[in-house]
Amino acid sequence: MSLEQAKQVAAYRAVDEYVMNNSVFGVGSGSTVVYAVQRLAERVETENLKVTCVPTSFQAKQLILKHNLTLGELDTNPRIDVTIDGADEVDANMTLIKGGGGCLLQEKIVASCSNKMIVIADYTKDSSKLGDRYKKGIPIEVVPMAYVPIKNKVIALFGGDVKLRSAIAKAGPVVTDNGNFILDWLFTNQDLDWDDVNKTIKMIPGVVETGLFVKMCQKAYFGQPEGNVIERSA
Numbered sequence: 388m389s390l391e392q393a394k395q396v397a398a399y400r401a402v403d404e405y406v407m408n409n410s411v412f413g414v415g416s417g418s419t420v421v422y423a424v425q426r427l428a429e430r431v432e433t434e435n436l437k438v439t440c441v442p443t444s445f446q447a448k449q450l451i452l453k454h455n456l457t458l459g460e461l462d463t464n465p466r467i468d469v470t471i472d473g474a475d476e477v478d479a480n481m482t483l484i485k486g487g488g489g490c491l492l493q494e495k496i497v498a499s500c501s502n503k504m505i506v507i508a509d510y511t512k513d514s515s516k517l518g519d520r521y522k523k524g525i526p527i528e529v530v531p532m533a534y535v536p537i538k539n540k541v542i543a544l545f546g547g548d549v550k551l552r553s554a555i556a557k558a559g560p561v562v563t564d565n566g567n568f569i570l571d572w573l574f575t576n577q578d579l580d581w582d583d584v585n586k587t588i589k590m591i592p593g594v595v596e597t598g599l600f601v602k603m604c605q606k607a608y609f610g611q612p613e614g615n616v617i618e619r620s621a
């Protein structure tokens with residue numbers, strides 16, 4: 388079974404188990420979420436479900452519109468029943484690294500407004516400790532004018548290295564949906580207290596959000612190479 392099929396089985400399982408009629412659904416971002424929205428669209432069609440979808444990015448909004456699902460926003464739907472999102476890595480304590488796709492800020496806002504946050508991922512995201520498998524570091528969204536001092540402060544506080552994320556189809560840095568830059572912090576100490584790290588980095592002026600999701604996710608589904616799905620709960 389391919390990696391794509393592993394993503395699909397995890398996404399389908401989560402949507403089948405968690406999305407209910409007359410509910411508000413937070414739509415995460417990334418390649419795995421594409422399968423979740425596909426499955427939701429099938430269920431809306433066949434079961435005539437009424438679901439309002441709140442996006443976590445430009446990509447998520449486009450997915451919702453493409454499938455003719457009902458688009459909502461936090462102004463009108465400040466409480467979300469369940470958000471289903473991908474992750475770059477999930478550790479044994481259900482701490483997540485998110486933001487590989489650069490959408491961490493809106494993803495964290497929507498997750499923070501959700502009664503439940505469910506992660507869907509293929510088996511390569513399942514780790515014991517953060518950094519075991521995901522080698523691109525922890526994303527930090529920053530106000531552009533502050534990226535150099537923030538980079539220096541993170542290194543002074545916690546070590547490792549920090550890279551400004553470069554765009555691929557554009558010269559220069561990635562600019563997020565919110566007009567900010569992304570720093571990727573390549574940490575070397577895997578035994579840090581991630582709750583403390585998250586809070587400390589967030590206090591640096593100019594930091595908008597970190598890709599550390601601590602105590603936010605209740606359940607993760609990992610699609611396996613054999614086609615089965617492994618579940619982990621917080």
Ligand SMILES: O=C(CO)[C@H](O)[C@H](O)COP(=O)(O)O
Nearest residue numbers: 417418419473486487488490
């Ligand atoms: O956090 C994210 C985007 O900001 C994604 O959820 C994360 O990068 C996983 O993406 P994919 O499902 O493509 O592996």
